[in-house]
Amino acid sequence: MGKRVFIIVLDSVGAGEAPDAAAYGDEGSNTLGTVSKHPAFHMPYAEALGLSSIRGTGMKKRSGIIPEGAYGKMQEASCGKDTTTGHWEIAGIISTRPLPVYPDGFPEDVIKTFEEKTGRKVICNRPYSGTEVIKDYGREHMKSGALIVYTSADSVFQIAAHEDIVPTEKLYEYCRIARQILTGEHNVGRVIARPFTGTWPDFVRTAGRHDFSVHPPKDTMLTYIQKAGMDVLSVGKIIDIFAGEGITEAQRTVSNRDGIEKLLAYMERDFTGLCFVNLVDFDMIYGHRNDIEGYAKALSEFDTFLPEIRGRMKEDDLLIITADHGCDPGTPSTDHSREYVPLLISGEHVRKNHDLGIRNTFADVAATVLHYLGVPGKLEGTSMWPEIEKKNGD
Incomplete structure (x- = not known):
């Protein structure tokens, strides 16, 4: 050794x-x-x-x-x-x-391209606490199937979805799509999958988090x-x-x-x-x-x-x-x-x-x-x- x-x-x-x-x-x-x-x-x-x-x-x-x-x-x-x-x-x-950050959320063209390629609408699109965002947007997500996209002070594009609405492997696929979109000036440090389970107001994030890094x-x-x-x-x-x-x-x-x-x-x-x-x-x-x-x-x-x-x-x-x-x-x-x-x-x-x-x-x-x-x-x-x-x- x-x-x-x-x-x-x-x-x-x-x-x-x-x-x-x-x-x-x-x-x-x-x-x-x-x-x-x-x-x-x-x-x-x-x-x-x-x-x-x-x-x-x-x-x-x-x-x-x-x-x-x-x-x-x-x-x-x-x-x-x-x-x-x-x-x-x-x-x-x-x-x-510095890697790009988005204190006002991601630009409209980025979100539009992401929606077109995933076939799902986006809700939230602004900086948010990961636990609060599923509390505030989780019910809407479960009704509409729209993806909860949010960021933070970090260079991150985070996607939260309930496992009953979007299976974890499908969420990873959406993250890979986002990773392909986010290049050039929007080359964020990480695209992060944030699966969660449970019922409102007791939604719980799972251990299925996965980071797709630059x-x-x-x-x-x-x-x-x-x-x-x-x-x-x-x-x-x-x-x-x-x-x-x-x-x-x-x-x-x-x-x-x-x-x-x-x-x-x-x-x-x-x-x-x-x-x-x-x-x-x-x-x-x-x-x-x-x-x-x-x-x-x-x-x-x-x-x-x-x-x-x-x-x-x-x-x-x-x-x-x-x-x-x-x-x-x-x-x-x-x-x-x-x-x-x-x-x-x-x-x-x-x-x-x-x-x-x-x-x-x-x-x-x-x-x-x-x-x-x-x-x-x-x-x-x-x-x-x-x-x-x-x-x-x-």
Whole structure:
């Protein structure tokens, strides 16, 4: 068994407003700062890795903690605060142009073409909460068969439909049609299928969500690792964010706990390369609903698994914990926030108690991973490995 790298993205766990937060309407946002003040927040194992030692997060640092690895935070160099651009940057691509967003809904010509190709009318067509939109438009959808199309602050075209009206596979077909339409200036990051079941007012979204993403514009950390003959294992929505490119095996998830269990199972496997994990509940269930208590409990639950995750690491394993953007549940906004993201790196070969400070781009993760695995590739970012590698005497 060769070297293995495990990247865990705590979706939306921002670490304080970025210098350009005001340009995005996010001045004062601090996801970790907000959530860590709630009584339900308890992350002693993440603190032991250096979480509370990161400067500017708003977390209180307990006395006597000497971080077991390297820690710091990263500033996003890409334009935007979207899931896609955040993950792409972690994988080595800096997006100089933001993906298109639609605060007033999609243009009439886009909707008309979509209606013609699917043979179904569209209702809603504006930014909306995913749970509220099915409550407000679900009955009309069930009577007319019209598709509920909506968006958010992200670059997304979302289609909600009841499974009794539109079978899930048919909904996926409609999403593929939308993906073909949404090109050029309307090349949105993701087309998302949002199936739901139940009766009004208790409609419930199912686990049948599926993302149809735009393809990365060039090779990423994932494709370089795959081309080198190594494994790239995806857990959660990673496969959707990268449109399947560079991934050798994937498992989708229904919850954070499910994602962690799948990660732990992969850790028992003999492989060489990368296991890339996204835990989306922080963002999807708690951040977007401004649920501070739920967010705090979810982070605390993740923390309880850290000893087992660390316990399954082999001598040559590297663990990287980070995030893709913020989503401060304590602000009036329910959208993503432009924030720094935390960075924790640990393993037998990593220097203890090393402050990485502020990295200028998430892409430093990709450069570090390729360097550690010995994989050639041309990416944005600077490898941190020479700085964090344990030397004699450390």
